[in-house]
Every structure is written in structure tokens, then in C-alpha cells.
Amino acid sequence: MEQLKQKILSEGIVLPGNVLKVDSFLNHQIDPVLVMAMGEELARRFADAVIDRVLTVEASGIAIGLAAAYALGVPLVFAKKSKSVLMTEDAYTAAVYSYTKKVTNQISVLKRFLPSGESVLIVDDFLANGEASLGLAELVHQASSSVAGVGIAVDKAFQPGHDRLLHAGYRLESLAVIESLDGGRVHFRE
Amino acid sequence: MEQLKQKILSEGIVLPGNVLKVDSFLNHQIDPVLVMAMGEELARRFADAVIDRVLTVEASGIAIGLAAAYALGVPLVFAKKSKSVLMTEDAYTAAVYSYTKKVTNQISVLKRFLPSGESVLIVDDFLANGEASLGLAELVHQASSSVAGVGIAVDKAFQPGHDRLLHAGYRLESLAVIESLDGGRVHFRE
Numbered sequence: 001m002e003q004l005k006q007k008i009l010s011e012g013i014v015l016p017g018n019v020l021k022v023d024s025f026l027n028h029q030i031d032p033v034l035v036m037a038m039g040e041e042l043a044r045r046f047a048d049a050v051i052d053r054v055l056t057v058e059a060s061g062i063a064i065g066l067a068a069a070y071a072l073g074v075p076l077v078f079a080k081k082s083k084s085v086l087m088t089e090d091a092y093t094a095a096v097y098s099y100t101k102k103v104t105n106q107i108s109v110l111k112r113f114l115p116s117g118e119s120v121l122i123v124d125d126f127l128a129n130g131e132a133s134l135g136l137a138e139l140v141h142q143a144s145s146s147v148a149g150v151g152i153a154v155d156k157a158f159q160p161g162h163d164r165l166l167h168a169g170y171r172l173e174s175l176a177v178i179e180s181l182d183g184g185r186v187h188f189r190e
Numbered sequence: 191m192e193q194l195k196q197k198i199l200s201e202g203i204v205l206p207g208n209v210l211k212v213d214s215f216l217n218h219q220i221d222p223v224l225v226m227a228m229g230e231e232l233a234r235r236f237a238d239a240v241i242d243r244v245l246t247v248e249a250s251g252i253a254i255g256l257a258a259a260y261a262l263g264v265p266l267v268f269a270k271k272s273k274s275v276l277m278t279e280d281a282y283t284a285a286v287y288s289y290t291k292k293v294t295n296q297i298s299v300l301k302r303f304l305p306s307g308e309s310v311l312i313v314d315d316f317l318a319n320g321e322a323s324l325g326l327a328e329l330v331h332q333a334s335s336s337v338a339g340v341g342i343a344v345d346k347a348f349q350p351g352h353d354r355l356l357h358a359g360y361r362l363e364s365l366a367v368i369e370s371l372d373g374g375r376v377h378f379r380e
Contacts (some may be wrong), residue, residue: 023300023303024302024303028270028299029266029267029303030252030256030264030265030267030268030298031261032256032259032260032263032264032265032266033260035256045347058248059248059252059268059270061248062220062249062252062253062256063256063266066220066222066225066256067256067275069222073218073222074222075220075221075222076219076222076253077218077219077220078218078220080218080249109218110213110218112214113218
């Protein structure tokens, strides 16, 4: 998505350790026009798929998740994060390891907001190691629903998540695919 | 806002302790059409005000914050929550006590996303004790900006927050003002 790529080039900040900061328009300050356009683009790419619901995880997935769900005309559900292993009969839960924070979070969704037999689109702002997307997919499987695909804003394809999702058989649509951050510059995959 | 009130009546769940659950359309599962309409209604109510930016707090404020910012044509910034007292020179921080969770969180915004001299609209999904809104207002004051007003989805006006905000001199616009939850039923203020 050209508009997103241009924004990454003009405002993204590359830090040591393959970190790309996009907090000026995506996950701290948010550009609402860009985010709503990203939702429309995800809806366009998945126009051929049956999608009953969009699933994301708090907090920074909520904006693009809302934009995609609005464009698709379906409900959004966001999984909640907690450090405690709070298992209840009412919720589906999965473990998600954060490589940046070096901590395992539990993500959970109340069962009544993830019905069985649906086709669910997973949406997130970033794809790096794929832990969040695979955790969300696990929630969908626990609910006896199927994953229609994974829609990502910024896909750091040189990290394991991109290939992990493809090898697991998921359809992946990323609005900006980053080949490398070598030399402190953003190189997109064409 | 009639559409929101009807949704609260049909899907809101009143629990003991003056708890109103609206997690089927506002803060776990989200109804995107309703939330975007709520953003438009907030923009309409503040149409006479100068607004440079919308400020909310993660996680459940992000959806309505995005909707309001999109309708107003301004950026959204969401404050981040952390339990640790992480003071950095780069961030404005304020303490917010959660009466439900009985814990004090620090909320913070990077200084570069809260410039001085602006007029900032504070938006949140719920108003109960007013801690979150007053904490966000404190961040705005630290930034030497002014509060254009506070826009709330569900205002539990029988709890202290409503009057605390008015007594502090803030303009308050709430889309649904709840007079009481007596007898396990939702009574709106007319």
C-alpha cells in the first residue's frame, strides 16, 4: 500500500536491533485517515473471502482492527492481555511470548464473542515473530472456527513471523512488507 | 444519543455493585458502525470548539477515540498504562487510580505527541469516578495545552466523575448519561 510505505519512509525511525518505530502514526499517535484507508485496503484484499468477524489483540491492534471491521461490515473483537494465567471456563486463552519485552502474556477472549463455525480475519499492526497472530489463530481454533487469513499493517518479513504464518497455511496480506532495515534504512520487498 | 441508549438497553448487563457491562459492543466485542457513529456525534457536539487533537487512554478508549478523531479530522493520541512508575524526561505522566481493580496505574504520553499550545479533546468509553479523564487532563496541562472538553460514551452520572469534571470547569459531552442502575435496570437522565 503506497500511502503506508510513504508514511513509513517519511516518519518511521529505525533503531538498533531491527526495531522500526512507527509511533507517530500507528501505535501511540494515530493518523485516523491513514488507518481507515488501511482498513479499506485490507477489506479490498479479502473481498473474495467469507469473513464473519475481525479478531485482534489490545492495545495497538484495535485501531486497524476497527478500520478493517468497519470496511468489511462485521464485528471486531479484541483479545485482552494479562500477565496472570487466568483460566476461566468462559474464555479461550493462549500464551504469547513477547521477544521485545521478554515476557509471556496470556491473551484471552470471552467464548461468547468467538462463536463456533465462523470464518475469522486476524488483524494486527505489526508482524515480527508471529507470536501474537499465531496466538490469535489458536483462539479461533479453540472456538471451532476457521481463520480466513491474517491482515497486517507492517510486516517485518526478515523476521520469522512471515514464514511461520505461511508455513502454517494461513493466507497473509500485509500492507507494507519490509525486506530489511540494513544500514538503518527501510527496504521494502517488491 | 438514541442509538447508543437503545443498544445499552438491549445488550447492557447490570451487575451488583453498580457495574454496567457493555462488552458486547464497546469494550471487548465492538460494533464498528455504532462506534463510528458515536465519533460523528461527538464531533457534531464539539463542532463549535477548536480541537487540534484527541487524547484517550489504552485500551478501550482507542476505538471511540479513533472514531472521534476521524470525524474531527485531527490526530489521535492514546496514553499508555503501566504499573511501574516509569518517569522519563521524554514523557508526561499522571497517576490514575482504578476503583474496580484497586490499583494505581501510571498513564503516560511521549512529549512529542502532546505539543504545547494546542486545544485537546479528551475522549473515553466510560466515566465513573473520573480518574482517567482527570489524569488525561493533567497530561494536557503538563504539556501547556488546554482541554477543549471531555467526550464520553457511557457516563455513570450517579458516580463522582460527572460532577468532578464539571466542578473542575471542563465541558462534558456524554452520549448516554445514566441516572441510576437501581433495581438492576438502566435509567437514563433526560
